[in-house]
Structures are given as C-alpha cells and as structure tokens.
Amino acid sequence: MSSRPEVQAPPEIFYNDVEARKYTSSSRIMEIQAKLSERALELLALPDDGVPRLLLDIGCGSGLSGETLSENGHQWFGLDISQSMLDVALEREVEGDLLLSDMGQGLGLRPGVMDGAISISAVQWLCNADRTSHDPRLRLKAFFGSLYRCLARGARAVFQLYPENLAQRELILSFAMRAGFAGGMVVDFPHSTKRRKEYLVLTCGPPSISTSVPKGKGEDGESCSEDESSDDEAEQTVCISDRHRPRKKQKLTKKGKGREWILRKKEQKRRRGDEVPLDTKYTARKRKPRF
Amino acid sequence: MRLLTHNMLSSNIKGVANGFPLRIEVEKVVEKKVDLNADFLRNIFPKIEWKAFAEAARTLGYAELPEDADSSFLDSDDFLDKFHHALLELHLEEGALICPETGRRFPVNKGIPNMLLHEDEV
16 A cells, blocks of 8 residues: 555545644654745745734644744644644644635635745645545635635745646646646755655746746755755665765866976986977966967 | 634635625633734734624624724724734634525634535535
C-alpha cells in the first residue's frame, strides 16, 4: 500500500482522533510544518509594514501552520474537514478561529475580504473522489472560484502541495488558471527527492509585475550543504556533491607562470640539445589583446 | 468564533443569492482578552460590514457600538477599544448560525461552526 494518506481514506476519516494526535505530537512533523508555513508566508510577499493582515489557512488541521502566522503577528482563521484535527487545535489553544468546512464545497466568505491565503499539504486532497457525489473537477472549480472571489485584489494565495503525478499537478494548475488566477509553481530544491517542495503561488487580479512567480530555493544546482537548514536534514538526504574529493588546487593565476619559470624550462631544453629561441626582452611577455 | 470571522462568513448553499449576514443564535458567549493592535483595526475597518457587525455584537449582549461608523471614528481611542473588544474578544462558544435566506442552521460547538453542507446543498 502506498504511504500517501490520500489513497488510504477520505480526510475526515483518515485524520481520526488517533491520527490527529499522532500528527501533532510528532516533533518532526511539527518542525516540517513550521518550515513549510514559514516559506509559504515568505512567498505570500505581504507588504513589510508591520501591519497585521487577515489571512486564511485552508486545511489548517491542528493549527500548526496557523501558529506560524500568529508568531508573525497576523490574524487568521482556518478551515478543516476533520473534527478530530480541530479538537486538537482547540486543545493547543491556537489564536485563530476554526471552521469545520469542506474546501471542495466552496468557501462561504464575503468577496474581497482576505489579504492572503495559505494552505499546507492540503489541496491535493481535492483530486480524490471519496464519495459518489464527488467530482474532483467540480470540487476544484468550486474551491478556486470561491477563493478568487474572497481574496482582495492583488492578494496572493500560496499552497504547498504534494501532487501525486504530473497529471494531478496539471489538473490543479489548470483549474487555478481557469478561475482567473495568475502565477505558477515554485519548486524548492528540485534536485532532491526528499527536500523537494512544491508551492503553487497564485495572484488574484490581472497579470502585472507583481504577479511574476518568485524563484525556488536551490534551483540552480546550489548544493544542499550551502543551506542553513542542512544540519538537521543531513541524515535524510545524501549530498552527492560532498562525496567527490576536493579537486587539487590549481596554481594557475591570471599572470601565467612567470618569466623565471620560462627561463628555467628553456635552459633545461637547451641542456637536452633542443632548439630553443634566444632569450630576449620579449621572452615571457604577454601578447597585446588585439593580436 | 469571533465576530471578525462572523463578519467574513456567508452562507454558500446552492441557489442562495445573499447569504450574508448569518443570524446568530446564542447559547454561550465567552470573553478572552487579547492585546489591542490599532494598525490591524485601521486596516480591517474598511472591510467590515458595520451594520451586520453592530447587530451581531448586540446579539452577543454588547450594545456599546454606535449604529453607524466611518473611518473618522478611528482616531478616537474610546472607539478603538470598543471596536477591538467586539471584534476580537467576544467569542461565540455555543449556539448556531442561521442562513438568512433558507433558514438552514449551522451549529456552533466549542466555538467551531460546522459549515459542512449536505450533498443536495452543493
């Protein structure tokens, strides 16, 4: 059986009391969630003026991601379909409000009120049809349509997600575009299987400079070890670039080998009886660039 | 659930043209103190539907808010205090939200409104 929770049971059943508690008591998951939400918040690119914004957390679960939002001073409310997860959130006394709601039924919010939305590892659930009445396409359409309406102009929505395959990614992206969003995928660490994280960054409103998609982390072959978070993840991922031995340092400098070196070599060749040009003031001089 | 959230929520039952504001049925209200942040209040003020907000606050038993408000009120500390208290400190703990058009009841338990729709309402 696959380890993906999406294929095991519908979310409201999979995240039962036991699973919800397990999810929230694991320090590893908590840390990963906090990191993901930190990055999602960064991608939201809220104006840096210290004013708290009203944010929406879709699939807030036990409020791990909401905690990051609170730490950054923002007001938020979250929705989730699993009552057990929300119960754990209540126990943890999260600061935001919680709603028991299904994102596939559309968000019941007034138009243009939210300053941003984040969602950590949730949107891929929409691609499953858990009941006969569920049609993933209709659910995605309802979700993105209602999200577009409730966001303020120019606001962003950032979803961290785990698409199962290429088709799923395309499906999600195409419905987001159809709802009127601009934006695309941002992939952090595309070269690493485990650290690879995908974010769907969407902007509400007509395309402009601000709707351009930010760059992912570690995209241009930047080695894993350069990242500040590498200490704790070093056991999870093997860093290939570290396996190579360091190359011998080449002594070559810009100036070349120098006059002494050339004179010594010429002397050696003369002793061997080779024909060698005379030593002049031009020996070992650099040619002019126009040559 | 705070009134901030209530002011953003609307009923999204299929066929409902205007699902805002949801009526409140009160069983239990609690107060939780939080720090006042004037920047946030100024930022959120234009987005609040004042009439619905004042009405909801009255339903929860807080009648200090003026009937009408405009952005010039925001300079007064007294107004900010009241606004803050009603918006962020009053919690509807037990009760229900009721769709203004269809009368559908969304129960609120432990402060969490159950907004799940039945299959025929989607």
